[in-house]
Structures are given as C-alpha cells and as structure tokens.
Amino acid sequence: MLAVGTGVGVALLLLGGIFVVVAGGTLLLRGRGRGPERGPDIPRAMRPGPADAALETPLLQKLQGWGVVLVAFMAIWIPFNWLREPSVNLQQEREQEQAKIERGHEEILYFSEENQLGVGCIRCHGPELRGGVLQLGANPDGSPKYIHPANLTTVCARLTVDQIRSTIEQGRTTLGMPSWSIKYQGALDDQQIDDLVQYLVFINRDTVPFDQNKCINPDLANPSASPSASPSASPSGGK
Numbered sequence: 392m393l394a395v396g397t398g399v400g401v402a403l404l405l406l407g408g409i410f411v412v413v414a415g416g417t418l419l420l421r422g423r424g425r426g427p428e429r430g431p432d433i434p435r436a437m438r439p440g441p442a443d444a445a446l447e448t449p450l451l452q453k454l455q456g457w458g459v460v461l462v463a464f465m466a467i468w469i470p471f472n473w474l475r476e477p478s479v480n481l482q483q484e485r486e487q488e489q490a491k492i493e494r495g496h497e498e499i500l501y502f503s504e505e506n507q508l509g510v511g512c513i514r515c516h517g518p519e520l521r522g523g524v525l526q527l528g529a530n531p532d533g534s535p536k537y538i539h540p541a542n543l544t545t546v547c548a549r550l551t552v553d554q555i556r557s558t559i560e561q562g563r564t565t566l567g568m569p570s571w572s573i574k575y576q577g578a579l580d581d582q583q584i585d586d587l588v589q590y591l592v593f594i595n596r597d598t599v600p601f602d603q604n605k606c607i608n609p610d611l612a613n614p615s616a617s618p619s620a621s622p623s624a625s626p627s628g629g630k
C-alpha cells in the first residue's frame with residue numbers, strides 16, 4: 392500500500408494538476424501556432440522533409456543533449472531516493488505506531504458522539520485502567536457477585552504481547568472479562584484489537600521496568616527462557 396501523509400498527498404495532487412495544465416496548454420499552443428503556416432493540404436508522408444544539413448548535426452546534438460540531461464537526472468534522483476528510503480520508511484512506521492496508540496487510547500474510553508471508537512474498557516478496569524472491583528450479577532445463593540478487573544497499567548509484568556492479544560480477543564468469560572474479537576462473538580476487528588494491544592504496551596513502558604516487562608523484553612517474552620510464563624497463549628491467557 393502507498394502510505395503517504397495527507398500533506399504529501401495534497402502536494403502530489405497539486406503537482407499533478409500543474410503538470411496536466413502545463414502539458415495541455417503546451418499542446419494547445421503548438422497546435423494553434425502551426426495552423427496558419429501549413430499551406431496546401433498535402434498528406435504528411437508526401438510533404439518535403441527538412442534538409443540533410445538541418446537534420447544531422449543540430450538534431451543529433453539536441454537529442455544527445457537531452458540524453459545527457461536525463462541520465463544526469465537519473466544518476467542523482469535514484470541514489471537520492473535509495474539513500475532516503477530507510478529513514479522515510481522508518482518515519483512512516485513510527486507515525487503509524489503513534490496513530491495506533493492514539494486510536495487505542497480512544498478505544499478504552501467510553502463511546503460518545505465525539506469518541507466513536509470508544510468501547511469503554513475503563514468501565515471495568517477503572518478510569519486509568521488501574522483495576523477495580525465491580526459487582527456483576529449475583530451468586531446462586533443470592534449474595535452479590537464481585538469481579539476483579541485487572542490493573543492494565545502493569546499487565547506487561549504478567550502477560551506477553553501475544554497473551555494480551557489473545558486475552559482481549561477471547562476474554563476470560565468465566566471471570567467476567569468479555570471476549571472482544573469478532574472471531575469470538577465480540578465487537579472489535581483485528582485492527583482495533585491491535586490498537587488496544589499497542590496502547591497497553593505503550594502505557595506499560597514506564598510502569599513496568601524493562602527487566603520485568605514481558606511485552607518489550609525479548610528474553611522474558613520467550614516462554615522457554617522464563618519459567619514463570621505459561622507455556623503457550625492458552626485460552627485462559629496464562630493466569
């Protein structure tokens with residue numbers, strides 16, 4: 392996919408528009424200039440051509456001149472783009488990551504007219520996702536049933552990125568965490584889940600030290616290297 396920012400897109404459109412206007416104008420003017428001096432209507436192939444002297448040296452030099460100009464342009468343009476490409480790609484990737492985090496933040500908030508992405512994780516996990524206690528229905532004996540939505544600002548100390556993703560996708564329905572992925576009768580598509588995961592990893596960066604952070608520390612993320620991590624992303628998310 393061609394990933395360009397709106398600014399670049401608008402600039403490209405403008406350039407394209409200018410090109411079309413200039414090219415069209417040139418063609419029109421050329422056609423007009425030639426009209427009157429054409430004389431009798433002789434078929435193109437039978438009109439007298441330019442003299443040899445006019446054809447040879449000047450025309451050759453003109454063509455060679457253009458050749459040199461174009462080769463010089465390519466010799467600069469291609470390496471310039473080639474050298475710039477890694478940093479351009481990196482910057483686009485960073486911008487997309489930043490956009491994911493921003494969308495993820497909107498998703499955890501309540502739905503509203505201004506925030507149409509919101510699904511309200513904060514309803515259970517607390518206004519700053521620091522966890523909480525919530526009454527949900529009642530036990531068979533009639534006493535109120537409480538659930539304990541986890542503190543998500545420290546979730547990277549417990550789960551790897553894959554485990555966070557599968558927990559959000561599948562939920563822990565017996566414990567009160569709904570499933571969110573459309574694959575599990577939830578409301579969110581893969582993109583939205585990915586935004587949420589990125590956002591959680593982002594807010595855990597500062598709260599969970601690197602040597603305990605299973606989201607960003609590759610040694611901990613690899614289950615075989617960490618005895619405390621569950622062997623796989625099981626439906627219970629390793630809890």
Ligand code: HEC
Pocket residue numbers: 499510511512513514515516538539540541542543546549550555558559563566567568569571587628630
């Ligand atoms: C209806 C209440 C409720 C809502 C809404 C909810 N959760 Fe949860 N969530 C829970 C409960 C309860 C748990 C803890 C389950 C357990 O004890 O294992 C949990 C656990 C989790 C966990 C695992 C945490 C851990 O440390 O094991 C993640 C990740 C999570 N929720 C993410 C989300 C996200 C993202 C959203 C919003 C899309 C969300 N939750 C919305 C109730 C909820």
